[in-house]
Amino acid sequence: MESRIERLCIEKGLKMTGQRRIIARVLSEPGDHPDVEELYRRAAGLDSRISIATVYRTVRLLEEKGILERRDFGGGRARYEPTEHGHHHHMIDVDTGRVIEFEEPEHERLMQEIAARLGFRLVSARLELFGRKPDVPPPAPARSLTAVKPRVASEAAAARSTPRPRGVQR
Amino acid sequence: MESRIERLCIEKGLKMTGQRRIIARVLSEPGDHPDVEELYRRAAGLDSRISIATVYRTVRLLEEKGILERRDFGGGRARYEPTEHGHHHHMIDVDTGRVIEFEEPEHERLMQEIAARLGFRLVSARLELFGRKPDVPPPAPARSLTAVKPRVASEAAAARSTPRPRGVQR
DNA sequence: TTAAATGCAAACCGTTTGCAGTGTA
DNA sequence: TACACTGCAAACGGTTTGCATTTAA
Numbered sequence: 001m002e003s004r005i006e007r008l009c010i011e012k013g014l015k016m017t018g019q020r021r022i023i024a025r026v027l028s029e030p031g032d033h034p035d036v037e038e039l040y041r042r043a044a045g046l047d048s049r050i051s052i053a054t055v056y057r058t059v060r061l062l063e064e065k066g067i068l069e070r071r072d073f074g075g076g077r078a079r080y081e082p083t084e085h086g087h088h089h090h091m092i093d094v095d096t097g098r099v100i101e102f103e104e105p106e107h108e109r110l111m112q113e114i115a116a117r118l119g120f121r122l123v124s125a126r127l128e129l130f131g132r133k134p135d136v137p138p139p140a141p142a143r144s145l146t147a148v149k150p151r152v153a154s155e156a157a158a159a160r161s162t163p164r165p166r167g168v169q170r
Numbered sequence: 171m172e173s174r175i176e177r178l179c180i181e182k183g184l185k186m187t188g189q190r191r192i193i194a195r196v197l198s199e200p201g202d203h204p205d206v207e208e209l210y211r212r213a214a215g216l217d218s219r220i221s222i223a224t225v226y227r228t229v230r231l232l233e234e235k236g237i238l239e240r241r242d243f244g245g246g247r248a249r250y251e252p253t254e255h256g257h258h259h260h261m262i263d264v265d266t267g268r269v270i271e272f273e274e275p276e277h278e279r280l281m282q283e284i285a286a287r288l289g290f291r292l293v294s295a296r297l298e299l300f301g302r303k304p305d306v307p308p309p310a311p312a313r314s315l316t317a318v319k320p321r322v323a324s325e326a327a328a329a330r331s332t333p334r335p336r337g338v339q340r
Numbered sequence: 341t342t343a344a345a346t347g348c349a350a351a352c353c354g355t356t357t358g359c360a361g362t363g364t365a
Numbered sequence: 366t367a368c369a370c371t372g373c374a375a376a377c378g379g380t381t382t383g384c385a386t387t388t389a390a
Contacts, residue, residue, distance in 0.1 A: 015344055015389050036379080051347050056380060058345095072244065076354095076379065091288050100288055107284070110277055111299060118261050118270055120301030127297050129281060131290030185364050185369055206354080221372050226355060246354070246380095 003028040005082060008067045019043075019050045023058050027068065027082060033090075033099045035077040073099070073128065089127040173198040175252060178237045189213075189220045193228045197238065197252060203260075203269045205247040243269070243298065259297040 005024040009016060016024075026034075026042045034042070040055045059080050062068040071079045073092055087108060091100040107127065115122040175194040179186060186194075196204075196212045204212070210225045229250050232238040241249045243262055257278060261270040277297065285292040 017345060017387095017389070019346070049347090053348075053381080054346060057382095060381090061345095072242065074242065078379085091285065091290060093290070094293055102284060102288060104280070104284060107277075107280055110274070110280065111297075114272060114274060114277070115261065115299050115301045118272065118301075119303060120261060120263070120299070121304040122299060122301050123264050124300045125298065126300075127281075128295065129285050129288075129290070129292060130294045130296075131285045131288075131292050133289060134291045187362095187364070187370060189371070219372090223356080223373075224371060227357095227370085230356090248354085 004084075005062070005067060008065075009062075012065045012067070014061070014065070018047060019054050020058060022047045022050060023055060027062075027080065031101075033071055033073070033079040033081045035075075035079045037077065039080070089129070091129045091131060094130050094132055174254075175232070175237060178235075179232075182235050182237070184231070184235070188217065189224050190228060192217045192220060193225060197232075197250065201271075203241055203243070203249040203251045205245075205249045207247065209250070259299070261299045261301060264300050264302055 003025045005028050006016065006021060009020065009024060014020065022043045023039065026039060026046070036052070036055055036059060039059070040050070040052045043050050043055060059068055059070075059078075063070055063080070066083055068080045069083045071081060071090070073079060073090070088101045088103045089107070091102060092098070093100070111125050111127075112122055173195045175198050176186065176191060179190065179194060184190065192213045193209065196209060196216070206222070206225055206229060209229070210220070210222045213220050213225060229238055229240075229248075233240055233250070236253055238250045239253050241251060241260070243249060243260070258271045258273045259277070261272060262268070263270075281295050281297075282292055
């Protein structure tokens with residue numbers, strides 16, 4: 001079965017290698033925003049003949065072709081999502097790192113207005129809301145936004161990513 | 171003459187070394203958001219006995235003390251500004267990298283509302299507008315957001331920083 | 341057949357850190 | 366005098382790249 005992204009690659013004239021097909025398939029999984037390492041992990045799970053260099057080259061190529069969009073939610077790693085849905089923004093759960101997308105026409109209009117007031121033509125915009133579920137108290141070893149994969153030397157660096165809710169740093 | 175940040179350092183019980191005093195002074199220059207290299211360049215201009223490791227350690231310490239805030243406007247380098255003024259957001263000129271701060275109460279309210287609608291208590295938020303002056307056509311060697319200091323190997327990386335206006339990559 | 345894609349390992353860049361020496365309080 | 370701070374250089378983590386090899390079209 002041919003994934004959506006695979007189809008787009010073919011349309012753009014890219015060669016569909018085995019590795020590319022796997023990566024395209026993983027990227028077609030809906031509703032998440034994996035970083036390159038996560039992508040690599042999932043892809044390697046399907047076919048171990050994939051190197052992380054290929055994953056990096058592929059997401060970069062796909063971004064240049066307009067098939068993917070790169071996001072930066074802090075933590076020092078780029079995350080990717082398929083380009084498809086219109087303008088949308090992100091609500092990030094600071095406890096789990098989960099990302100929820102939303103659209104907001106009123107907000108769209110307001111941003112145009114602000115830019116115009118400052119004398120600019122709006123090229124792009126980024127709105128990210130960092131929040132916490134009020135009913136669920138933060139789990140015991142509080143997992144911060146960037147705690148997806150525990151690391152050693154750079155944990156501090158990850159925890160310091162912008163914006164960091166006061167009191168959650170480690 | 172004692173800078174605002176220097177005073178805050180003393181209040182927090184930090185030792186005021188010559189290097190620290192210089193860095194504090196540079197950081198007190200109003201209305202910009204330098205990255206560490208820029209900070210280092212300016213500080214070294216005032217006193218050459220400053221190493222970049224000290225600049226990194228200082229901004230980190232000052233961030234932990236709540237005196238500075240770290241920003242990420244893409245380009246792979248953290249930028250810093252003094253913590254002082256209330257909630258504000260940023261309009262970034264994609265041609266020059268210049269940053270304009272603004273406040274917007276209506277927007278503040280809207281963000282609370284969106285978070286609540288999604289079932290979250292808002293912890294923090296980030297709104298960044300990337301724009302271009304409509305009257306000034308992009309200068310010949312188009313200076314992108316991250317072109318503050320021309321580099322060699324990582325120019326491509328810098329140009330790919332989120333969000334990147336299509337057609338301005340190099 | 342050939343240009344594009346890959347794997348490997350080394351390079352790169354921003355940032356952090358270990359250690360021995362320096363300077364503030 | 367004690368301990369925070371500093372400089373240097375090496376380490377680190379994410380990302381890119383040179384080169385020889387493989388592979389889709």
